[in-house]
Amino acid sequence: MKQKTFTKIFTDEKLPFLELRYSNNTKHYKEHIHETFSIGINLEDKSIYTNKDKKYDFDVGMIALVNPNEIHSCNPILETPNLYYMMFLDEKWCYGIQKSICDESNSFKAFPKDILYDEKLYNEFKDLCETIFSDINYFEKENELINFFTELFRPFLKESTSKIDDPIFEKSIEYLKENYKENISLEELSKEFELNPFYIIRLFKSKINMTPHAYLLNIKINKAKEFLKKGLSIVNTALECGFTDQSHFHRNFLKIVATTPREYQLNFI
Structure with missing residues (x-):
């Protein structure tokens, strides 16, 4: 056949x-x-x-x-x-x-x-x-x-080893923390601070060794842990943290916390 x-x-x-x-x-x-x-x-x-x-x-x-x-x-x-x-x-x-x-x-x-x-x-x-x-x-x-x-x-490539000292980094960190509910793209971040997106990648890698998106995801998950500890439902926690759906939330929570949202919440009930 x-x-x-x-x-x-x-x-x-x-x-x-x-x-x-x-x-x-x-x-x-x-x-x-x-x-x-x-x-x-x-x-x-x-x-x-x-x-x-x-x-x-x-x-x-x-x-x-x-x-x-x-x-x-x-x-x-x-x-x-x-x-x-x-x-x-x-x-x-x-x-x-x-x-x-x-x-x-x-x-x-x-x-x-x-x-x-x-x-x-x-x-x-x-x-x-x-x-x-x-x-x-x-x-x-x-x-x-x-x-x-x-x-x-x-x-x-000859990897750059020098650290970048740029006050924009702290401002961008605060911006992500304030807007953690949003799904901020690299392009949106670069427009917000009028910087080349690849400079932003290098800036974040130099300071904390992760991409802006990975950092934003960590903020979301840390906020989610706070909500789950307080007894907020998993569905509402996902919404409050700006995840597109429950499976998206579940997958990323498991990836970062090494346990499911439900298993994590049971420790505080």
Whole structure:
């Protein structure tokens, strides 16, 4: 029986720098280029990955990386469809992430390898792709993208070690504390303080080693713990802390407190 093929593409106007393809097909591509930085994995079966003048037997567990304007192709070896994720990222966005790591960067630095053999990174990228296709809000998706690509680019950049002394940090902290019920995006924060969003990432990383979104999430969870101790219902606690729904609240509470909201509240009843 012939296996059904499909292609699903994720885009979001709130994440304009990103396109993600989830596909299962037998199509063969001619060598081509993208203006984006591209990264992909196979979930099933093998393919032949070519990048410039090199060819690789590309298998499950490997990560393919393609710098902007590099000629490449990736085609299945067998006649059966191979299942894969392929992500395309705007070069300027990637440069912003690199700049947040290394202040000396003045343009996008090409990734030094065509292929990676890294089980941990492979699984993290797979999880990231599943997260992007999930129904969680775009703030969380953006945060996961920032975290993953910071870790991907960091090893081959000269990381800035100097601490940034900027009074805007304390003001932005107060702003997040005052507006913890809101889901404040990186773009909104950058507009509020008239700063480059990637400078804000670097500022927060330099001061507290987390992204602004991760910090805001911690404020929300700490507020939630206060409400739960006072006996507020889990539903109302989630609403008071600005979570979009109960599952969103439950997932993030468990992630940070290592117990469910209900289990936590039972300690105080």
